[in-house]
Amino acid sequence: MSLYAIGDLHLHFQSVLKAPGQLHGRVWKHHEEKFRTNCGKMLTEQDTLVLVSDHSWGKNLAECEQDLQYICDLPGRKILTRGNHDMFWDAKKTAQLNELYQPRLTFLQDSYETYQDYALVGTKGFTFEGPFYLDGRRRIIGWDEEAEQHAKKLVERELVRLRRSFELAKAGGYRRYILFLHYPPTNILEERSGFTDLAEEYGAEQVIYAHCHGESRFYDSIHGEYRGRTYRLVSGDFLKWKPLRILD
Numbered sequence: 001m002s003l004y005a006i007g008d009l010h011l012h013f014q015s016v017l018k019a020p021g022q023l024h025g026r027v028w029k030h031h032e033e034k035f036r037t038n039c040g041k042m043l044t045e046q047d048t049l050v051l052v053s054d055h056s057w058g059k060n061l062a063e064c065e066q067d068l069q070y071i072c073d074l075p076g077r078k079i080l081t082r083g084n085h086d087m088f089w090d091a092k093k094t095a096q097l098n099e100l101y102q103p104r105l106t107f108l109q110d111s112y113e114t115y116q117d118y119a120l121v122g123t124k125g126f127t128f129e130g131p132f133y134l135d136g137r138r139r140i141i142g143w144d145e146e147a148e149q150h151a152k153k154l155v156e157r158e159l160v161r162l163r164r165s166f167e168l169a170k171a172g173g174y175r176r177y178i179l180f181l182h183y184p185p186t187n188i189l190e191e192r193s194g195f196t197d198l199a200e201e202y203g204a205e206q207v208i209y210a211h212c213h214g215e216s217r218f219y220d221s222i223h224g225e226y227r228g229r230t231y232r233l234v235s236g237d238f239l240k241w242k243p244l245r246i247l248d
């Protein structure tokens with residue numbers, strides 16, 4: 001029995017890609033087949049797979065049905081978190097989604113799920129991603145300050161949601177946590193953030209994140225040990241469509 005994670009499947013069985021340029025290169029060719037084959041080899045029905053957001057390009061639930069069915073058909077228990085491309089998922093209507101797909105899928109939002117003696121908490125997160133202004137040597141010399149102010153508000157909202165999730169898990173008696181974010185915990189300007197601070201405050205052992213896909217973005221944030229926690233990027237193309245084992 002193991003806990004696995006992967007993110008950014010960006011399935012599009014029914015929908016037309018809105019930004020196909022983001023998903024180019026050999027790694028994306030028939031990626032849904034590669035991932036299904038790898039899951040078939042690696043996962044059993046006793047395993048848990050956390051899908052760290054950006055599941056589908058569909059812009060509403062009707063356009064995502066085949067994508068979600070594909071996820072239902074993967075082996076094991078499946079827990080989904082919300083990303084910036086998951087237009088089918090209104091955070092306030094998470095209960096309806098869970099009702100519709102239970103027991104096949106679990107949609108995690110403002111709550112927690114359990115794995116052994118761990119609480120799994122997750123939220124979309126957010127971080128300021130620019131635009132940054134570069135000089136001739138590609139060094140950052142400035143950024144869009146209005147966009148930065150807007151990002152700060154979104155970060156604050158996500159931090160409130162995350163703290164609520166940790167508190168619910170704590171009230172449920174859990175003391176060991178794995179934190180799942182869709183956005184990276186820090187951006188290229190930051191060494192730490194509200195998200196790394198909350199991970200430390202509650203003692204999350206691992207911080208799992210996605211969103212950074214395409215080789216140029218793989219190292220935008222923290223990898224490995226940092227201030228007592230382990231940070232892991234699980235974007236599907238980074239993992240070459242093999243889910244990453246998080247816990248045994």
Ligand SMILES: [Fe+2]
Binds near residue numbers: 008
């Ligand atoms: Fe993505």
Ligand SMILES: [Fe+2]
Binds near residue numbers: 054083084085182211
């Ligand atoms: Fe994303």
